Structures are given as C-alpha cells and as structure tokens.
Amino acid sequence: MEETADSLRSGTDGQRDASNDKTSLDAPCSMDNTAAELGGDASDVTFGSAVFHPFGRLPPELRRYIWELFCPDLILEARLLDITVAPSSDKHADECSRPKHGHRWTAKDGAILDAMTLARRRVLAVNQESRAIALQSFPDYLSLDLASGSAIVRFNKDTDLVLLTGYGMDYHASEQYHFPDFAGKITQLAISSTFGINSSTADPVDAMMDFLRGFPNLKRVFFLLESLHQNKLRNLGWCVPGFVHEAFVNVSRDTAELTEDNEMVFCWPVLNKYMDFYYPFRRASHVLLDVIEERVVDELLGMGIEPLPMAIFKFRSGLAHYKRLQERLAEMDADADLHSDRSLTITTSDEATSDDGHEAERIEEDPTSEDDESFNDERVPAQIE
Numbered sequence: 001m002e003e004t005a006d007s008l009r010s011g012t013d014g015q016r017d018a019s020n021d022k023t024s025l026d027a028p029c030s031m032d033n034t035a036a037e038l039g040g041d042a043s044d045v046t047f048g049s050a051v052f053h054p055f056g057r058l059p060p061e062l063r064r065y066i067w068e069l070f071c072p073d074l075i076l077e078a079r080l081l082d083i084t085v086a087p088s089s090d091k092h093a094d095e096c097s098r099p100k101h102g103h104r105w106t107a108k109d110g111a112i113l114d115a116m117t118l119a120r121r122r123v124l125a126v127n128q129e130s131r132a133i134a135l136q137s138f139p140d141y142l143s144l145d146l147a148s149g150s151a152i153v154r155f156n157k158d159t160d161l162v163l164l165t166g167y168g169m170d171y172h173a174s175e176q177y178h179f180p181d182f183a184g185k186i187t188q189l190a191i192s193s194t195f196g197i198n199s200s201t202a203d204p205v206d207a208m209m210d211f212l213r214g215f216p217n218l219k220r221v222f223f224l225l226e227s228l229h230q231n232k233l234r235n236l237g238w239c240v241p242g243f244v245h246e247a248f249v250n251v252s253r254d255t256a257e258l259t260e261d262n263e264m265v266f267c268w269p270v271l272n273k274y275m276d277f278y279y280p281f282r283r284a285s286h287v288l289l290d291v292i293e294e295r296v297v298d299e300l301l302g303m304g305i306e307p308l309p310m311a312i313f314k315f316r317s318g319l320a321h322y323k324r325l326q327e328r329l330a331e332m333d334a335d336a337d338l339h340s341d342r343s344l345t346i347t348t349s350d351e352a353t354s355d356d357g358h359e360a361e362r363i364e365e366d367p368t369s370e371d372d373e374s375f376n377d378e379r380v381p382a383q384i385e
Contacts, residue, residue, distance in 0.1 A: 067133050071119040074137045078159045080190075080247040080266055081117070081142075082110030085166040088178065089145050104178045106145035109153070110165055112249050112264075117153065124154065143181035161222065161245075161268060161310075163190040183215045190222040190268070190310050193292050205295050212305070221300060222268050222310035223292055236311060239267050240329045243274050265322060268310040 055063065068074045088104040123134045138154035142162070145151075155162070195208050212221060225235060238244070247266040292307075300307045313322040 063129070064133055067123055067130055071123045071134070073117075073120045074123070074134065077270070077272075078161060078245045078268075079116075079155065080245075080268075081153060081155055081160060081162050082113045083142070083144070083153075083162055083164055084108045084110040085164055085177070103176065105176050106178050107142070107164075107182050108145055109151070110163070112251055113153065115249050115251050116247070120154065140185060142185060157185050157187055159188075161188045161190055162186050163224070163266070165192070177211070177214055179214065184217055186215050187217055187219045188222070189215055189218055189220070190224055193223040193225060205293050205299075208296060209299055212300070218303075218305050220271075220306045220308055222308050225309055225311045235309070236325060237329070238269055238309065239311060239325060241326045243270055244268060245270055263316075263319060264312060264314040265319060266310065266312050267322075269308060271308070 055066075058066075073079055084107070085105055086108050088106040120134060120138065123130045124138075125131070134154070138156055140157040141152040141154050143150055143152055189212070191208075191211075195204075195211070212218065244267045249264050249266070251262045251264075297307050313319055
C-alpha cells in the first residue's frame with residue numbers, strides 16, 4: 001500500500017516509528033497546540049539516529065519557523081490533493097450495501113498523493129508540537145478507502161482543492177459512488193473537463209451533473225484542461241505569474257514507472273485576492289466553453305457553484321511551454337496594466353456574437369492567442385490516472 005497522509009503516527013516520545021510507515025492512516029484527533037502544555041515532546045527532535053537535543057530550548061516562534069521551512073505546505077494559501085475514484089476495496093464493500101447494478105466506487109489515494117503530502121505527513125508524525133502546528137494548517141480530514149482499511153488525509157476544506165481522477169470513473173450511475181465522510185467536506189473540487197464522455201448511463205452533461213450533485217457543499221468546480229486541444233495558449237491568458245496557485249509535483253523514481261521526465265505543475269486561479277483581475281476571465285465564456293458544454297456552466301451557476309479553469313503541464317515539453325507562457329504573460333504585465341483595457345479587451349455578450357449565432361463573451365486581444373498544438377507533450381492523457 002502506498003504511504004498516504006497521516007500514516008506516520010506520532011509516539012509519546014516524539015520519535016518516528018518506522019514500523020508504522022506503511023500502515024493504515026490514523027483516526028482524526030484533536031491536540032492542544034500550546035508549547036507550554038506539550039511536555040517534553042518539543043525538547044528533542046529525532047531524525048533516524050540523530051537527535052537535536054537543544055531544539056526545545058529554541059523560542060517557540062523559531063521552532064515553528066523551522067517546521068515551516070521543512071514543510072512549506074504549512075503556510076501555503078492553497079494546496080492540491082490527488083484523489084482517485086476506483087472500485088471499492090473488499091473490506092469497504094462488506095460494510096456498505098451493494099447497488100442494484102454494478103459495484104461501489106469509492107475515494108482512494110491518487111497516484112501522486114504520496115508525493116504531494118510527504119512533508120506534511122512527517123510533520124504530523126515527529127512529535128506533539130509539530131503535529132499541533134500541522135493541525136492548525138490542516139484542521140479537516142477526508143476519509144479514504146484503502147485495501148488495509150479506512151484512512152484519512154489531512155487538508156483545509158476552506159482553501160484546499162481536491163482533484164478527482166481515475167480511469168473509468170465516469171462510466172457509472174450516481175448510485176454507485178459511495179463517499180462517506182468525504183463528499184460533504186469538499187468545497188472546492190477539480191475534475192477532468194472530459195468527465196462524462198465515457199458514461200454508459202447518460203449523456204456526458206447529465207453524467208457530470210449527477211456526479212457533482214453528490215457533493216452538497218461545493219462552492220467552486222475547476223475543470224482541468226489537460227489535452228493538447230484544451231491547453232492551447234488562447235485558453236490560458238488567466239495563467240499570469242503571481243495570480244495563480246502552483247502545485248509542483250516531482251514523482252520520485254522509486255514510485256514512478258518513468259525514470260526521467262516525471263515532473264508536473266498544476267495551476268489554478270487565486271480568486272480571493274485578485275477578484276478584480278479574474279472577473280473578466282470568469283465572464284469570458286470561451287475559456288471554459290472551448291472544453292465543456294454551455295449547459296454545464298449554466299446549471300452550475302444556477303446551483304450557486306462557480307465553474308473555473310485549471311491547467312496541468314507535464315513532462316519536459318509541457319514545463320518548457322509553461323515557462324514560456326509565464327515569460328510572455330510577465331512581459332505583458334510589464335508593458336501594460338493588467339487591469340486596463342490595454343492588456344485585455346473584453347467584449348460582453350451584448351456586444352459580440354459567436355460564429356454559430358449564439359451570443360457569447362470573448363477576449364478579443366489575447367497575447368497568447370496563437371494556436372500552439374504542441375503545448376503539452378503528446379503523452380498527456382485525456383484523463384489523469
């Protein structure tokens with residue numbers, strides 16, 4: 001089983017127990033986060049056979065700063081979790097009723113969740129003080145279905161983004177999905193923009209909407225632009241340096257089939273800080289209507305859920321294109337005020353009509369409008385596995 005979030009338990013002596021590295025994840029717990037009440041756990045920090053005894057004599061704010069240097073996730077404004085939707089484990093299937101047709105599909109640790117959460121799991125495991133600090137940043141948890149039993153992954157439901165992936169996850173009727181202690185805790189969800197095209201029970205739009213209705217507290221849905229067509233430069237004018245969250249993932253060679261070229265970066269808008277900047281892109285329908293049907297956008301907005309774009313760049317070629325995109329958009333930022341009409345001219349639905357006769361909003365001046373069909377390496381799949 002892959003090591004996932006919280007699988008490293010914290011012992012009373014503040015040392016990492018290597019025997020628990022591959023066990024199921026621990027149950028949610030609360031812990032006092034004041035150093036004065038932590039006893040001797042904060043005094044020693046152990047890494048293998050090396051013990052730094054004076055650590056506990058450092059000022060609390062300096063100890064915290066050290067943990068933040070070790071685990072930047074502690075201070076990020078938003079983080080990304082890769083969760084796979086797949087057939088349930090035998091143990092989970094025995095504990096829940098079986099649907100009338102087919103099997104249960106549940107939430108499991110994604111292929112890159114291990115790499116995404118490695119540092120935070122170590123901070124959660126070292127001692128009580130480090131765990132208390134981590135729980136301030138990750139106060140919530142999601143339940144996962146692993147072969148060895150139930151597990152949890154720590155996150156912040158108000159800021160973090162949950163990416164659901166998995167081959168064949170959109171084949172099934174909504175009654176086959178079973179997400180206890182999971183779906184109700186997610187407020188920001190990311191799915192493939194091609195979700196639903198493989199459904200055997202409904203048209204793609206109905207399949208997508210039925211699936212999303214299973215998440216009662218959604219506020220935003222991000223549609224992952226991942227194919228060559230979707231990741232044309234003209235769809236990525238929002239991906240401006242400093243205005244996007246970035247999640248860089250480097251899958252280690254011992255956990256990946258690829259021995260080289262195993263880096264990727266996910267990008268999604270920073271909305272809470274830069275609402276004025278993103279408003280034109282949220283109103284410019286072509287950003288999403290290039291890849292999903294207008295009915296999806298309309299239905300989500302009617303449910304009070306905001307549809308937004310997200311992008312992934314994989315392998316050397318994709319990362320090289322992302323670097324060039326960032327450089328070009330940075331140049332645009334230097335030449336013109338990003339909030340002015342000189343940088344982007346937005347034509348509203350009252351002023352423009354699309355080629356097919358439907359009123360639409362569009363960006364008339366796009367500094368990255370050229371059709372670069374090789375934006376990502378051809379190995380980028382239609383859906384991340």
